[in-house]
Amino acid sequence: MNRRRILSLSLVAATFLAGCESLPDEPRAGVRSAATATAADRREPVVPERDRVLVDYRLGVSALRAGRFDEAKAKFDDAIARIGGIITNDAEAERARGLFSAERVKTFIGEPYERVMAYYYRGILYWRDGERDNARACFRSGQVIDSDPRPGHENYAADYVLLDYLEGLASAKLLADGSDAIARAQAHNAGKIPLPPLNPAANVLIFAEYGYGPRKFAGGQYGEQLRFHVDDSPTRSARLVLDGGRKIVPLPVYDDLGFQATTRGGRVMDHILGNKAQFKATANAAADVALAGAVVASDQARRRDRRGKDNDDAAVAAVGLGILGVIGKAAAAATQTVADTREWNNLPQRLSFAALVLPPGEHEGKIEFIDREGNALAQRTQRITFSVAAEERDTVVFLSELKP
């Protein structure tokens, strides 16, 4: 009788634990300590270290759009200090690869298109400060991050038009040879709106962005596949109108982050998550078999008991299978397969650029965002003013459809 109770309890426990699958937690707030108390006193949000780069990204681009350039530089420098290195022997990364920890426990550095954008924005800020060579270094790093050495992935690797174009322009302004970079940019841009002719004498650089960037979601049976969703923005192009309409500068799309996010190819981490999902499925199936076996063995034990025969072995097997089933269900439930969907959520979709020659002094105008039919989206039009300096340093104007 005791054995029957044990069997029953095992089966109930197995059924109970089978439903224990859980989604990964949101990042927890840091533990309140002396240091965090100080941050709290300053009313700064406490950011888990593993999300630090993510927060840097978001705050950095917000600061850039709001014209708080020093803050933007600090945020992107902080992020690049982390993403610029090679992360090895990292405990959190090792945990993320483990069965029972979610991918999101690792330190966030972002997918290639996110890391590229950190370098792109920092490059713009360097150029604004007159450091063309450091700006060029950022654009080069961005292209290296987008490169994919795996066979069969060359077509969509290192294919940002603007990164190569800007590298070429910076080189030309530094009296170096930027022709290779320009040739690469033109190759990436083949079939699209032609790039502006390279003009090292241009003293005003217009960086424009519009549309909403790609969003991540977890697909697959167990959420093990990292996928991207792109809401196609109504803004398909833009133009800068200066001098009361006498000068119109087209700002067409040269790079699309939705395209970049979805064409970069799979990650090694996808393979690991696939293995996790396979384990989860196998553990579930094996547990189902074990639990079914436990039921059969239990039934066999009961029949032998009724016939007055020795039922010890059948009962032991039933208990063993029941325990295995419980362990299997628990292991399957504890396996964390969901892809990391933390994302830089205030990125644009489309990037544009123009280089102008303008006389020193104040300039007024507006940027118009244009829909698929070529009509200006009146509500999105922004008035702008900028000052062109007489000095050798280029004037950098950053225009975004997105709010800070």
Add this chain to the structure above:
Amino acid sequence: MKTPSRFLLCALGAGSALLSGCATSAGVQNPSGVPVVEMRPDERGAVAGTGVESTDLVTVTDKMARSILGIPQIARAAAKPVIVIDPVVNDTRFPINKDLFTDRIRIALNRNAIDRVTFLARDRMKALERERALKQAGQVTASSDPQVVEFRGADYFLTGKLGGLTTRTSQGTSDYILYSFQLIDARTSEIVWEDSHEIKKQGLEDAAYR
């Protein structure tokens, strides 16, 4: 075969199936990544390197400072040569604080050979010109005639360049950086001294980031 053996076999089978998929990194090479290692520039590596770090800065600037002090134009100069430092040009893929290189060379030279070279603070010219203008206008005191130009001209320009080469393969990322410095005669444009240092690094990041 007795009944219990069949059940026990089933149990063992189920257990084996359960544990069979425990290796999540199966099929992934170097799941923990390969730590960055420094290599001799002439050493052939499976992959190429990574960026400029403080140790590189120290190594390069110490080497350049020692090298400059040994040249005849400095070691046997009749009068202390006057040197202007021109910012280095970064031609790598790594954004860096370029002033660190020239600052550290200047500091090393001043520390080791204060009586053999003089550096001019050309990067402070705006402030210096403003101060001179205040003196010329009589708004501040002057210890000498402010109308006389006393800003000194340079005998030499010290400048440098960082060039880089990046390789990325499935085995990792590699960066080679050539740090080259020159001392240029301001009167003749001759390059009177030149030296360089090469560093190559390579590494492969953790599989969680690939």
